[in-house]
Amino acid sequence: MTLDHRTSYVQAVRAGIAVLLYPLQYAITIPGDAAEWIAEGFTTRRRLMEENSTLHTQNQLLQAQLQKFASLEAENIRLRELLQSSREVGERMLVAELVSVEIDPYQRLVRLNKGDLHDVYAGQPLIDPNGVMGQVIQVDPLYSTAILITDPSHTLPVQVNRNGVRAIAVGTGAGGQLELPYQPNNADIRVGDLLVTSGLGGVYPAGYPAATVVSVEINPRLPFARIVAAPNADMDRGRQVLLVWPKRAARIASDADADDKAGDDAAAETSASSAGATGEGQP
Numbered sequence: 001m002t003l004d005h006r007t008s009y010v011q012a013v014r015a016g017i018a019v020l021l022y023p024l025q026y027a028i029t030i031p032g033d034a035a036e037w038i039a040e041g042f043t044t045r046r047r048l049m050e051e052n053s054t055l056h057t058q059n060q061l062l063q064a065q066l067q068k069f070a071s072l073e074a075e076n077i078r079l080r081e082l083l084q085s086s087r088e089v090g091e092r093m094l095v096a097e098l099v100s101v102e103i104d105p106y107q108r109l110v111r112l113n114k115g116d117l118h119d120v121y122a123g124q125p126l127i128d129p130n131g132v133m134g135q136v137i138q139v140d141p142l143y144s145t146a147i148l149i150t151d152p153s154h155t156l157p158v159q160v161n162r163n164g165v166r167a168i169a170v171g172t173g174a175g176g177q178l179e180l181p182y183q184p185n186n187a188d189i190r191v192g193d194l195l196v197t198s199g200l201g202g203v204y205p206a207g208y209p210a211a212t213v214v215s216v217e218i219n220p221r222l223p224f225a226r227i228v229a230a231p232n233a234d235m236d237r238g239r240q241v242l243l244v245w246p247k248r249a250a251r252i253a254s255d256a257d258a259d260d261k262a263g264d265d266a267a268a269e270t271s272a273s274s275a276g277a278t279g280e281g282q283p
Contacts, residue, residue: 092245105174108148131209131232161194180227
């Protein structure tokens with residue numbers, strides 16, 4: 001201790017001994033450091049795996065939500081188109097949703113979530129933003145059934161928008177097209193002509209786009225041309241449609257409601273008068 005306090009020789013010896021003992025100290029600490037490194041590695045790997053699993057789950061949830069948002073966006077676009085169509089038509093409209101679709105290849109029927117409680121009536125026109133779709137044929141309190149214009153049993157009075165030539169468009173069923181039967185070979189109907197409702201028959205208001213002529217086949221051996229048209233409406237896409245109250249039908253319904261109200265008021269006045277007369281005759 002005296003030598004260490006008064007001289008520097010012992011410090012040099014201590015430094016030499018520390019150098020000689022360093023490998024031993026390092027070797028002693030290796031197991032502990034290795035265990036700590038391994039534990040940290042496993043912990044880090046486990047944490048990364050947990051984070052990866054969590055992120056994967058969140059990604060799946062976000063992807064599902066994104067798909068829903070895409071569906072909602074498409075539905076919003078369709079509803080905007082329907083509202084725009086209703087503004088252009090200028091008649092009373094009601095948005096309905098398709099509940100089911102008839103899968104029979106020889107029938108084109110759809111079921112709607114609107115019925116008698118919503119003032120839906122048999123024969124009511126059904127349209128979408130692009131054109132005529134069909135008409136209601138059966139009404140229940142909460143639901144209704146509509147036949148599409150492509151049904152083989154459906155006939156639609158139309159006229160060529162270019163020149164006013166009248167025709168009858170008949171559905172073809174599974175083909176999803178319309179035919180214009182009994183048109184002579186010299187009929188002024190061309191490919192690309194727009195067919196609109198003529199208003200004849202009193203079901204569809206005049207001027208609704210119905211179909212576009214896609215082919216005109218003329219066979220000199222046959223008395224009539226074969227004319228095929230494609231519906232303008234999206235018959236196989238979308239879930240929202242428009243139920244239309246033509247102005248005449250809406251006016252008739254309004255007049256009927258007014259008559260009923262007037263009748264109720266008259267009955268009430270008659271009852272009140274009778275009650276008053278009875279009261280005057282009593283002492």
